[in-house]
Amino acid sequence: MVKFTGTDLVCYRGERTVFQGLTFGLGGGEAVMLRGANGSGKSSLLRLMAGLGRPLSGVIGWQGQSIADDPEAHNARLHYIGHHDPVKPVLTVAENLGFWAALRSPKEDTNAVMAALERLGIGHLAGVPGRFLSAGQKRRVNLARVLASSADLWLLDEPQTALDKAAEHSFFDAIAEHRSNGGMVVMSSHADKNLADAMEIDLGKFQQEARSGGAATGTKQEVQA
Amino acid sequence: MTGFMLILRRDLHLAMRQGMDSLMVVMFFVIAVVLFPFGVGPESNILARIAPGVIWVAALLAAMLSLERLFQTDYEDGSLELLALQPIALEITVMAKVVAHWLTTGLPLIVAAPLLAVLMNLPDEGFVILIVALVLGTPTLSLIGAIGAALILGSRRGGILLSLLVLPLYIPVLIFGVSAVDAVISGFEAKAQLLILGGIFFAALPLCPWVGAAALRQALD
C-alpha cells in the first residue's frame, strides 16, 4: 500500500529548474535508489522529501495528505542524513546522541543509544568528546543517531561517504532490518552497491532538455512504484 | 523533559563548556564604558549626566556582539538543519536559543551594570531603575537580535551586516531605557517608560520567534 508519494514535482533552486515532472510512490518495506550526475538534484529531492524546502509546484504527500500541512508530524516519522555530521566537539558522543534521541522520544533510554553505537562498532567512543573523532567516526555517530530512535522513513544522502567496509556492511544490515519491519528508505548513492529489489529514479530523465533551438519542454516520465 | 528545555539545556551546556563567551561580553561592556571618562574627561557631573546613555549604548553593543554566533555554529555543522527536522516547532527552538543567549549575555550585563554605574558616577537613586530598565530591555535586544542572526546566515561578512540590520531596530528600546533612568534621576516617575519597555517586550516575545523561524526556514531551503 503506497504511503509516501510525490506528484509532478518541480524543484526550482538557485535560479534554475533542477528537475521537473517527477512523480514517485513508496510503500511499506520498499526502497528507492536515486541515481544521476552531480547537480542533477538528488540532494534537492531528498531535502524536499524531508520538508526542508518547498517544491515550486507539485505535492509531496504522506497517505494522501501533503507534508507541508503538518511539518512536525512529518518530522516525527523521518530520519535524515545529510552531507554534514552534526557532532558537537565539546559534548561527548553519548551526550550528542542522547540529545537527539531525547528530542524524538520523551522517555530517555540510554541503552537504545548504546545499542546503536555498539551496532556500528563505536561503542567504545561513548565517553569521548566529539573533537577527537575522525570524519569516519563522526559519520558512524550520525548513522547511529538513526538507529537510536525509530522512524518510518529514512532519507539518506550518500550515507557511505567516509565509511569503511565493515561499517558500511553493518549499516546495510540495519537498513534491511528496518525495511523488514515495514520501514521505507530513499537513498542517493554513487557506489554501485544497490539495495535489494529497490526501485530506481534516474534524476537525469527529469532535467529540462538543453535548449537547442527547439522549445525546451521537460519530458514527463512517471516511475510508478 | 520538553524539547524547549532540552535545547536550552544543551545550549547552556555548550556555553558553559566554552565559558569564555559570557566573560568576553562583560569584558567588552566594561571596557567600552571605561573608555568614556578618557574621552569626555573625569569631571563627575559630566559623567553623571551621560552615565545612563553610555551604559545603555555599551550594553546594547555588547549584547549584539555575541548574536552572530547564535545560529552560526549550528548552521555550519548541520545541527540547525537537523533541529528543523525534529518534531518540535522551529519557533520553540528559536525561543530556546533566545533564552540561552539572554542568560549568557543579558544577565551578565545586568550583573555588571551597577559596577559601571559607580564608575560613571551615576546618582544613587539611578541604580535600581537602571537594573529594572535593563531587565525589561535586554530580552527585547536578544529577541530582535535573533531575527538579525537568522537573516545573515550564509552571508558574506555576517557580523558587520548584523549590526547594520539590528541597531536601527534597537533605537526604541535605547530611548525608553535611558529616559527611564534619566526620569528617576531628575526626580520624576519612570512608570510610563517602563510600561512602554514592557509593551515592546511583550510584542517582541511572540513575533520575533515566528519571524526568526521563517528566516531560518528560508535559510535552510
Place this chain on the structure above:
Amino acid sequence: METISQYLNMGGHGGFIWPAYIIVFVVMVALMIVSRRSLKNAQEELETLTRGADGRSPDRETTREAEQ
C-alpha cells in the same frame, strides 16, 4: 523687474536654495544615468551570450524568447 543678481540672491538665502536644487538635480540625473548604463551593459552582455550560444543574434531584447 529686479535684476538677475538680485533674483539669484533670493533675499540673502540664495546660498542655500541654489545648492539644494543643484544637489537634487545632480543626484536624480546621476541615478538615471547609472540605471540606464547598467541596463545597456546587461543587454549587451546578454546579446553576446545569446549570439555566442545560438549562432544567430536575437533581435531586440524583448523577443518572445521561446524558453517556455
Place this chain on the structure above:
Amino acid sequence: MFHRFANPTRFLKLADVIQPWIAGATLVLLGAGLYFGLFASPPDYQQGETVRLMYIHVPSAWMAMFCYSALAGSCAVALIWKHPLADLAARATAPIGAAFTFLALVTGSLWGKPMWGTWWVWDARLTSMLVLLFLYLGYIALNNAFDDPQRGSKSSAILALVGFVNVPIIKFSVDWWNTLHQPASVVKMGGPSIHADILLPLLLMAAAFTTYYLWVLLIRIRTEVALGKIRARQMQKAQTGYKG
C-alpha cells in the same frame, strides 16, 4: 532554463509601452514644478525665499516614505505569492528610495542652516528620516550579501517587513525623545497652513518625483530581468557543457 514563472516577457512588453509616457510626464511635471516653484510664486510672508526649499525637501521626504512602503509591499507580495517580479521590483526600488531619503536629509539640513543656524538639527522628522536611511542601507546590504540572488531577495524581504512594522514605533519613540530633550522647533517644517501659491508647486514637484520614481523603477527592473537571464544562460552553459 527559465521557468515559466520567472520569464516576464509580458512585463517587458508592458514596460516598453508605458515607459516613454512616464518619461514625458516626468519632464513636463518637473518643468512646471520648477517654473511655479522658482519663478512664478511669491516668497512666503513668514519664511521668505527659503520656502522654495520646501518644494524639493517635502516631496523628497514624501517619496522616501512612499518608496519604503512600495518596497515593503513588493516584499510582502514576493514572500506570500512568491512572484519573482515582486523580488525584482523590491530590489529596484531600494536604491531610489535611499536616494530620496538622502536628498530629504540634505535639503533638510540646507533648510536648517538659515532657519536655526546649524547644519544638523535633531528635529524629530529629520532624525526619523536618518533612521529610515539606515533601514534602506540595511536592506540593500543584506540584499547583496549572498551569492545566490534568490537567497538575498528572500532574507532582505523579511528584513523590509520587520523594518516596516518598526517604522511607526521608531517614529513614536523619536518624537517622545525629541519633545523630552528640546522644545518644539520654532518653525514647523511644513509651515502652519499651506497657502494656495505654495501648494501648487509642491504638488507638481511631488507628482514629478513620483513619475520619476516609476521611470527609474522600470529601467532598473528591466536591468534585473536581463541580469537574471544572463545568470540563467551562464548556468545553462555550466550545467550541460553547451556546445554553442
